[in-house]
Amino acid sequence: MSARDWIDKDFYRELGVSSDAGDAEVKKAYRKLARELHPDANPGNTDAEARFKAVSEAYGVLGDPEKRKQYDEARSLFGSSGFRPGGFGSGGNFDFGDVFGGQSGQPGFGAGGGGFSDLLGNLFGRGRAGATAAGSRPKRGADVETEVRIDFLEAVKGATVPLRLSSPSTCDTCHGSGARPGSIPKACETCGGAGLVSRSQGAFAFSEPCRDCRGTGRLIDDPCVDCGGEGVSTKIRTLTVRIPAGVEDEQRIRLAGQGEPGRHGAAAGDLYVRVHVTPHSVFGRSGIDLTLKVPVTYPELALGTTLTVPTLDAPVSLRVAPGTASGRVLRVRGKGVAKRDGQTGDLLVTLAVTVPPALDDAAKSALEAYVAASGDHDPRPDLTAMVQKARES
Structure with a gap:
């Protein structure tokens, strides 16, 4: 792509972001458009394919910090609407000879000091003397x-x-x-392969990209x-x-x-x-450990039981001790994620008591008998004491 083509294109508009958008915003906009316009999602849609290529091209520049910096600086130099013959940006004339040819003698200009010359050499891969050398370097x-x-x-x-x-x-x-x-x-005869042509206006010399080779220096x-x-x-x-x-x-x-x-x-x-x-519909994950929530009944926790729980390989038996509290996490070692470095996680099983939505007469009578047999047992003694203490204070 030529220098004129690059600067004339508004990559920010292609991605639908402002020129001061952060890297994360640029990346998010690109991902959204790429998913919508990808050829796999739009088979046979030539318009979507063209937009996908344009969006990919825009992100190739704006997604690279160095390319984006050069693109922004070039647009700032030449104006966001591209090159204007005999002019610069939206204002009047500008001495391109200073920028490309090093005629000003000022530090940071021309082939000797980097600055604009290095910027344009890196950006366009062309120019005279030092700019041509910079543009031909491997990148x-x-x-x-x-x-x-x-x-x-x-x-x-x-x-x-x-x-x-x-x-x-x-x-x-x-x-x-x-x-x-x-x-x-072949080398462009108009610019001699430099990619730039010069013209004089009174006592001043101006340089601009060669129109015949579009600034590439070759035809x-x-x-x-x-x-x-x-x-x-x-x-x-x-x-x-x-x-x-x-x-x-x-x-x-x-x-x-x-x-x-x-x-x-x-x-x-x-x-x-x-x-x-x-x-997954059943398993969760925490680092290299797998997690699993298993419903249990109150009698199973109160009296103890042996549960059969699934793993990613085969079911295993898990012993639940009498008096285990709801929410307790039991560990099944070696049944988690195995990584290439040799680490293997565990399966973490959380026990959660389930309450039946309805009871028949026999079950209700049995439960009431249990309540009567348990006496005045308060399952929340600490909570009751805390409330009483708060009232007294």
């Missing part, structure tokens, strides 16, 4: 993030899931050159038919992702080298897969 590809949903058992045991991605990739046909195989780009007479001369194409690719045992909800898994391709021979970025885990 690591951007990281990419996507999401996948798995069920509870897959998160505990581990799973292998297919993942479809739509992301920028180096064009397989031209291998990134932008030219049809068998041909090569492609025979562009690649697959990428249109960009050297990068958006592809839908399928990866097989191994989800490790014990992964937790919202955890990110890193796949090295599966992000956007690098520039000028640099390494590709990484792919981060954010995992969403669907809750």
Whole structure:
């Protein structure tokens, strides 16, 4: 993509966020749009696919702190509406020679001191002298993030899931050159390969991006038919992702080298897969421990019993001692989550007394007989004493 194309596009508008939106807000907006516009959710919808590519392109810039900084600075320099021939931003003329050519002699300008020259060299990958050198340096590809949903058992045991991605990739046909195989780009004769042209106005010299090569410094007479001369194409690719045992909800898994391709021979970025885990209907989870709530009757707690409780493997027997209180948590060791580092959690069983919604005559008579036999036993002596003490004070 050329410099003009990048700056002319409003990536904030594509994601529906303001220019001062925080990283979390940008990421949230991207995820929402990506889910709505993903090709899997809109089969055959070319408009949705185009919007999905535009949203992915916008997040590729705004989701990378360094790219976003360069994008914001460039828009601030050139105006949010892009380049204007002979002008700068919304005001009058500006000496582009100072910015690109180092003619001002001031520290921080031109090829000698970084500043604007380094910014534009990094941003556009072109320019004269130092800017051209900076733009040709290898640059690591951007990281990419996507999401996948798995069920509870897959998160505990581990799973292998297919993942479809739509992301920028180096064009397989031209291998990134932008030219049809068998041909090569040539230096732009108008700007001499610098990407900039100069003109004079009185005592001042002005520079602006070359219109013939769109500031790239090169011309492609025979562009690649697959990428249109960009050297990068958006592809839908399928990866097989191994989800490790014990992964937790919202955890990110890193796949090295599966992000956007690098520039000028640099390494590709990484792919981060954010995992969403669907809750289980019976089991819960606390770290590497599994949790389970088991209903019991009052006689089972009062007299003691042996319960059969499920685990993720096979049922186990659990001894409940006489006089166990409701809400007591019993531990079944080694029946939790087993992780790759050798740690294994436990199954935590919470006992909860259930009250029958209705009693027949026999059960009611038996319960009343129990109440009479238990005498004046007060199950809340501490609570009664606390209330009495509060009244006296």
